[in-house]
Structure formats: C-alpha cells, structure tokens
C-alpha cells in the first residue's frame with residue numbers, strides 16, 4: 001500500500017499544472033482502490049464554497065460547476081469536522097444534500113477525508129461505491145494518508161499559480177499576499193532579487209506567455225546557440241576522448257533537429273501558451289521519464305543526456321530574455337529585496353548596501369541568526385516563507401512588512417501608495433529619535449540604564465554608528481563564518497584590536513566562538529540530527545583546545561595596553577565547563593603575558609563571564625557566580641530551550657516568544673539571583689532591543705541591556721520616557737499572565753499611555 005501511495009504522489013508531483021495533477025490523482029486513486037468514484041473539492045475561503053475540481057465516476061460536466069457551501073451536505077460536513085466520514089448509505093444521512101448535476105443517485109457508500117495544511121482545510125477528497133458497505137479501515141487510512149501528503153502540494157500549487165502570472169506594479173488582478181515570520185522590523189518596497197539562480201529544468205517554474213511568437217523565437221534562437229556550443233565542444237574534444245563517448249554529440253544533434261524536440265516544444269507553446277522554458281520543461285521531463293522507466297540501463301542513462309542538453313537550451317533562453325546576461329550577472333540598480341532559500345551572512349556582506357531595502361529568507365525564523373543580522377543592519381526582513389520558490393519572487397515588485405511577516409507580491413497601486421506613506425512616517429519618527437540620541441539613558445525617575453551594542457557583522461558599521469558606547473556582545477563567529485578557513489591568531493588579533501580600540505573607554509565583551517546550531521562554518525562541517533542540542537558553543541571549543549587557545553591568545557594580545565576586555569563563554573551548561581575554560585584562559589594569559597612583557601609582566605587580567613542561555617544554568621547561579629565576574633543572559637537561546645521551540649523553524653514560530661510568561665518568570669528569577677550575588681548581569685538577547693522587552697527587563701531589575709546598534713537609539717528614547725517605579729508596578733501582573741498575548745496587551749497599554757506606542761506595531 002505504501003509503495004502504491006508513494007508512486008501515486010510522485011506521479012502527481014511530476015505534473016506541474018494543478019488541474020491536470022488533480023485529474024490524474026483521482027483517476028489513479030479510483031483505479032487503485034477499485035471504487036466507483038473518486039472526486040476532489042477545493043475550498044475558497046472568500047466565497048466560503050467548496051468546488052468540485054476533479055472527478056472520475058461522477059458527471060464530468062459538473063466539474064467547476066458544483067459549488068457547495070462550507071456548512072452544506074456531506075462534503076461541507078467533512079470540512080467542518082476536520083475528520084474522515086465513512087457512511088454505508090449516504091442518501092439516508094441527515095446531512096445529505098442532493099446536487100442533481102453530479103449524478104450520484106446510484107452511489108451509496110461514501111468516504112470523505114479533509115485535505116488540511118497548517119490547520120486549514122484546503123479541500124475534501126471522496127470515494128464512493130454503489131454497494132451499501134462501510135469502507136474498510138485500510139481504505140480509510142489510505143485516503144487520510146494520501147490527503148495529508150497532497151495537502152502541501154495543493155498549498156504550494158496555489159501560491160505558485162498566483163505568482164506565475166507576469167505582471168507589473170499596480171496591476172489589479174495578480175496581487176498575492178504571502179505570510180511568513182517577522183524577522184526584522186520595518187517596511188520595505190522594492191524589487192525581488194535572487195542571487196546565484198541555478199538555472200535548470202528541475203527548478204524551472206512553468207508559466208504561460210501572452211506572446212506566443214516571441215516565445216517561439218526565443219526557443220529557436222536558444223537552440224541555434226546551443227547547436228553552435230555543442231559543435232564547438234565536439235570539435236574541441238576530437239582526439240581526446242574515445243569515439244563511443246563522442247557519439248553522445250550525435251544524440252545531441254538529433255535532439256536539436258527541428259523535427260525532433262523542436263516540433264513538440266513549439267506545439268506546446270502554440271497550443272497551450274506556455275513560454276519557451278516551460279514548454280521545453282514539459283516536453284523534456286516526459287521524455288526523460290519514459291527513458292528512465294526503460295529496462296535497458298543504456299537507455300536509462302540517456303535520460304541524463306536529454307536533461308543535460310535541455311538545461312543548456314534553457315540557460316540560453318534565459319540569457320536571451322535577460323539581454324545576454326545570465327541573471328547571476330544582473331546588475332543591482334534599484335531598491336532591492338534580497339530573496340534566497342537561506343540568506344547567509346556572506347550573501348548579506350556581498351550585497352550592495354545602498355540598494356538593499358529588504359530581505360526574504362525562505363528558511364529560518366524570527367530568531368535565527370539571519371534575522372539577527374538583518375536587525376543589526378536595520379533592514380526589514382521576513383523569514384520562513386515556506387512553500388515559495390525564491391525564483392518566483394525574482395524580478396517581482398514586492399512590499400515587505402517586517403513587523404507582521406507579510407509579503408505582498410505584485411501589489412495593487414493603492415496598497416503600494418499606502419505602504420510608501422507608512423515608510424515615510426517611519427522615517428520621520430526615526431529622524432526624531434536620532435536627534436535626541438546623544439542624551440543619556442536615564443529614566444524619568446533618574447535610574448541610569450547602561451546601553452551596550454551587540455556587534456560582529458561589521459565592526460566599522462556597528463561601531464562607527466555608535467560612538468561612545470560599550471560592546472555587550474561581540475559575536476566572534478561571524479568573522480569566522482565569512483572566511484574559507486579558521487582565521488590565524490594574527491588575523492584574529494587585528495580584528496579584536498580594532499574592536500577593543502573602537503570603544504577603548506568602555507567595556508568590550510568578546511564572546512568565544514559560538515558555532516554549531518544554525519551557524520555552520522563552511523570549512524568545518526558538523527552534521528547532526530539535532531544541532532541546537534548538539535555540539536555547539538563552548539562544548540565544541542573545549543573539545544578543540546587548539547582553536548580555543550588561539551582565540552583567547554588573540555584576544556589577550558589585542559587587549560595589551562587597554563583594560564576593557566571582557567571574555568564571555570557561550571552555552572554553559574555545567575560548572576566543570578567553566579572550570580575547564582578558566583584553566584585554558586589562565587594558561588593563555590600566562591603565555592601571552594610572558595611573550596609580551598617577559599616574566600612578571602603586567603597584562604591586564606580580563607573579566608570573565610558566562611552566558612545564561614541554557615535553562616540548567618539558572619539553577620546554578622550561586623555556583624557560577626563564585627567562579628566568574630559577570631553574567632549575560634542570552635534570551636534568544638533561553639527562550640528556545642525553555643519552550644522547546646527551535647528558534648530556526650518557521651513551522652513552530654508562533655510558539656516561540658520571549659514574552660511567554662514562563663520565560664519572563666525565568667528572567668525575573670535570574671535578575672533577582674544575580675543581584676543577590678552582586679554579580680553584574682546584562683541581557684544581550686533580542687528582547688533587550690525591543691521597546692516592550694526593555695520595559696519589562698528594567699522592571700525586573702536589569703540595569704544593563706545590550707542590543708544591535710540599530711535599536712539602540714529607539715531603546716534610549718524608551719528609557720528616557722519611562723519610570724522604574726511605574727514599570728515595577730506593572731511587573732507582577734505581567735508575570736502572573738496566562739499567555740504571551742496577555743503580556744503584549746498590558747505592556748502595549750503602558751507604552752501607549754507613555755506616548756511610545758508609535759515605536760511598536762502589532763506583534764513587536
């Protein structure tokens with residue numbers, strides 16, 4: 001059964017057009033299950049109707065004509081109950097509703113299963129039989145499994161269908177709203193740009209054209225270029241490879257012949273309005289499937305050759321369409337929204353900053369490191385736009401809402417105008433905040449709050465932006481990630497020296513390498529089933545003392561003549577890790593001290609601290625406090641580990657919230673304990689850089705907050721407009737809340753009363 005199911009799903013997935021795929025699906029299910037009818041209905045939430053979209057067994061004339069209300073008949077009931085319905089005699093069921101068009105008088109047994117994706121009913125699939133009988137448990141299980149498997153495909157197809165239509169800004173018909181996870185706040189309006197698009201048939205998204213003759217001309221021109229390329233290749237290889245291998249070129253020539261592939265591709269363009277690339281894909285993939293299914297291994301291999309040649313043609317089609325430049329070489333000239341499957345730190349570093357207005361990362365979530373980098377750069381970002389191919393957004397006009405996670409592709413003119421108005425308002429507010437940025441961060445009732453900056457992405461960018469401010473967290477792993485090998489001690493020394501110097505009058509906290517989790521090093525691959533619970537942070541560096549010692553030595557050498565170095569250890573779970581790290585730091589200290597100044601020299605002893613980001617550490621604060629000089633709360637990881645929610649997984653993003661009352665209570669406990677042990681504590685997770693978060697942390701007793709440079713001024717403004725006495729009064733009710741939403745409500749009300757509501761938008 002499982003193999004049959006797999007085969008059906010694979011067959012269906014190969015068909016790029018939803019209507020055809022669904023038609024094939026109901027046919028194959030009817031044959032496999034040996035039933036009298038199989039049908040599918042898809043839901044439309046605007047009209048609240050389920051439409052019969054495909055059937056084998058009911059009247060075909062009813063397809064797309066029978067519309068069933070969400071609360072009508074047996075189909076509506078399956079959708080409403082969100083569970084399968086197995087009935088011996090459908091006509092006698094109290095919810096049965098007669099639709100004469102479908103001609104189902106002679107069917108009695110009925111089995112319906114809802115098609116659900118992310119809690120939303122997308123449609124219903126049904127089996128019907130003349131006999132009065134109950135469908136077996138196996139049949140029911142098969143239909144439910146099939147429905148679950150095709151749900152994702154249906155959701156994807158719906159999005160793709162809407163994005164495939166070519167359009168321009170302001171067109172009325174093709175706007176598509178997509179929902180992701182808010183990654184970095186702010187609004188952006190620009191054109192989608194996907195770097196390094198790999199052009200091949202398997203990734204090509206089929207689309208129709210409105211200009212058939214241009215599509216045919218594109219195809220023919222691309223074939224001509226490909227023929228010349230193949231000829232060139234063939235003659236350059238003459239004499240260097242055996243004759244039988246060269247025979248492949250004969251096959252290429254045959255395929256390029258207008259009477260072979262060309263005839264069918266052109267027919268697809270003329271008869272079905274596919275563009276050149278799509279017609280090529282549809283023809284070639286069906287040929288390749290035929291070859292792959294042949295018994296003869298030689299013929300199976302030929303499928304690869306056909307695909308290979310067609311990929312060449314496709315690239316030439318694309319190059320011709322984009323003015324003989326591959327899309328990779330396309331110049332970035334306008335406000336652009338960087339779109340990629342997974343936006344990486346190097347990708348961000350390479351993108352021309354002045355044209356970067358927004359970021360869309362298909363993978364990742366609100367606290368993945370890509371989102372943190374985007375926030376550090378002050379670029380609005382949306383993450384976790386699952387089920388959308390980045391190719392579909394390339395070149396499209398896009399509006400991006402980094403507060404709510406909404407992305408609007410091909411926006412209608414009035415929505416775009418409204419968006420631009422909001423962007424202008426935002427710029428106005430940040431100008432106002434900017435003007436007062438130099439004022440000290442002191443609350444209305446005279447409590448000084450130290451604001452520090454989180455850095456690492458680019459020293460120049462972050463530190464020049466914020467003169468006169470210490471560094472609460474320097475993520476050393478980012479420079480490691482941007483290289484092709486471990487940086488040498490000298491390279492690290494230069495970098496750290498620059499950082500320590502840029503804030504010489506203030507404390508600078510350099511965190512030891514925190515790779516693993518979602519921060520891979522390209523030259524040090526770690527393959528783990530569960531990377532966030534795996535070999536991460538100090539666990540890895542303690543296992544590699546050579547890496548750890550080089551880094552500590554570089555930090556210490558960089559601190560010579562200065563007295564502002566703080567060293568911080570990430571992912572501390574147990575005190576023995578601190579003891580081991582302290583031993584190594586001590587060893588490095590003595591080595592460097594001797595090297596620099598001879599025996600007895602006086603290199604300033606750095607302050608050593610640990611991050612509180614693993615829940616276990618909360619319960620060992622007294623033991624840890626006796627070993628280290630300071631703490632820093634990593635609320636990003638603490639939230640992920642307390643709530644057991646992967647910070648990088650968009651599917652569970654709605655469960656990840658640092659405003660969860662459990663997280664807030666943990667943070668309050670930490671503040672109380674650290675203050676009781678007289679050990680300085682900072683919060684350096686993202687929460688500290690959010691207006692609501694900063695208010696709550698100050699209320700709990702935190703007096704040092706570290707955040708990305710971009711949020712610093714905003715939080716300074718917040719601090720100057722709140723009073724500790726007031727927020728302390730707010731805190732007990734917040735800590736007693738049931739849900740994060742209740743916390744938002746209370747804190748938003750306070751911010752609104754203090755005229756600070758403009759700094760936040762729904763969801764923070």
Ligand code: PEP
Nearest residue numbers: 613634635636637684685
């Ligand atoms: C944290 O976990 O809150 C933190 C600041 O570190 P990172 O986000 O780099 O894991």
Ligand code: MG
Nearest residue numbers: 613634636637
């Ligand atoms: Mg962390």
